[in-house]
Amino acid sequence: MKEFLEGSRAVAEIIKLCKPGVISAYPITPQTHIVEELAQMVADGELNAQFVNVESEHSAASVVLGAVATGVRAFTATSSQGLFYMGEVLYNISGLRLPLVMTCANRAISAPINIWNDQQDSVSLRDSGWIQLYAENIQEAADLHLLGYRLSEDKSIMLPVMVCMDGFILTHGIETVDIPQQEEVDKFLPGYQPLYKLDPAEPLTMGMLADPDYYLETRFAIQETFKDVLKMLPKINEEFKNHFGRDYKDGLIEEYFTRDAEKVIVAMGSVCGTIKEVVDAQRAKGKKVGLLKIISYRPFPYARVYDALKDVPRVAVLDKAVSPGAYAPLAIEVKAAFFGKKKSPKVVSSFVAGLGGRDITLESVKEIFGKLTQKEITLEFIDLKPELLKEEYGQ
Amino acid sequence: MDSNPLFKPGHTACAGCGQALAARLVIDAAGSNTIVVNNTGCLEVFSSRYPESAWNVPWIHSLFENAAAVASGVEAALIYLGKKDTTNVIAQGGDGGTADIGLQALSGMLERFHDILYVCYDNEAYENTGIQRSGLTPYGANTTTTPPGAKSIGNIWYKKPMPEIANAHGIPYVATASAGFPQDVQRKVKKAISIKGPKYIQIHVPCPLGWRHETELTYQIARLAVETGLYPLIEYENGRLVAARKIQPKPVEEYLKAQGRFKHLLNNPEQIKQIQEIADNNIKKYDLKIQG
């Protein structure tokens, strides 16, 4: 049913339909509305779940870890500092091969403290063993949670999923969203069937110590499973289309006018909506531009990116995160897709924008297309304010 | 031995380990309908080295500081499944994992009134990582991070009053116990399990390696700690002190000289007096002295 909903509310609605048995979270802007909506649903008896108000994000992640280990579907949400605080628990959850869905309401990282959107938080956790899916709009954000549970709990996968939605832009933005019916959700997402769980009827030891003779294989197994995720996402998205009518193609990338493009911007998240507007306007003027949206950042769909961009002469990668001292995190993945291959763009330029919530306007996007010339740009910050920079402290 | 013990032999604890002893007593008393959540530490390491496990009950280890939080999630899941009434949940860890790094998670678990028994195995240092000082290391102890030297007498801080901190959360049951009184450990665990709500039991467990004593003295040294008044065996119910094991107090020196970690104090009557004062204060506070 289509409703005009705040992003956080849409996520809460879809989570309600997924019927988690345990919800635990710690408040942090801009994730708060999601959890507050869920708390109200539980209080009203609309959602039968144990709602555990914890004393920190570390404990929030630990509570959901314990719940899933006991065989009950669980949910948590966080941002920025909270994501970092629960950081070690996240690696623990993926290492324990426990399925879970978590919303990361993307927000900038301290210091300095900044509550507005960028993607530094989730991108910094890219090695945590979590599947990372990025949403362009609220409909996608909601759908990715449902897809996330289906993917995560698949017996061949059993890896947790982080649904990344840009803080404030998507969490507090209001759009028309189609929230599915419970019956349809139940057909797409059956109850959680654990492969292993804490149960006195069948004692198991979970979270054991693995010495050098045993540890390596655990990481290899996760690496191999991510390859399975690349194959599983298209299948699940096909199923999703059949149930709910929305077609996300392979669920890994979205090719928006890239086939014959001369210039393409690659990006993740809500900025893709802005880029699509510029692409539409420029295409109307006859310019051959396009957008490659990355939905799945982990696993990174190198083969799909190669296939989409191999004939595009000039590619710009727009990062909403940095890897200080190195190439930008999304740009480096895109570049890696072409290494050693027969075809590749002539230029892959890297741009960083939007950090700390600085607005990425239509003008900024046009500027990026404008800067896509023969000269490759190693890394450039868009919309930088030079007056705020001093060579020496105290000038 | 029991044909199907809940805590099996073949684990790699040091010979004479007080914590292994106590852990076995605890799970035996709790029974097979128990899920155990364990912090990182000696107990977790020596009992769950793949592919061997000593645990014949469902058991999970996550991280160092979050046993109480993971257990909260296990408990919430059991409530959701309608199984909490027939399943016990024990969260357990060492003194470091409980009083230091784990204090936040423990406090949250107690405050939210989860139906969980928390057991702290107090061997008074971070023994697993090599005998470093913790918040429960007693005054004067030699640890690798509070070594005695020309400018130090060892650990200059006092034990964090964890039983009182737990009790201040208003929980139904708090108790201290000792490896020197094994039946008492089991009695207290059984009692705790029968009460609904959060419970805290702190068990004093000598560590032959860290405390530097012979393996066969674990039992005696644990008893001496109690008998000197340095480790009172007490029970709080709903905030009130309801029981304290009465003693005929022995001088603390008897306890100190049995262990290498206090060796450096034996020629220091000033320091022994300080420690005697700790014992005397306990005796007074909990009314430990047998009258008559």
Next chain:
Amino acid sequence: MFGPLVIKPSKSKGDKTGSWRVKLKPKFLQKNCIACKMCILICPEGCIQGKEKNTYINNEDYCKGCGLCAQVCPKADIVMIEEGAEGEKK
């Protein structure tokens, strides 16, 4: 794909920690035993079993020779002897 993940206790036999014993091991005299069960209670390995008086014995596959059972026996019916000495288990 999955690597080492959980341990099924039924599949775990434990290490044969009896091999740790260097100097001493307990000898259960089984003469004056009163079946108080203190030895069973106190063993950190849990490797002592017995029911009636004078039936108590340790499991040498796991016994680490710590000596606690000998210390706690109220009847001194357990003694520590040298590893490799003449006493054999019944």
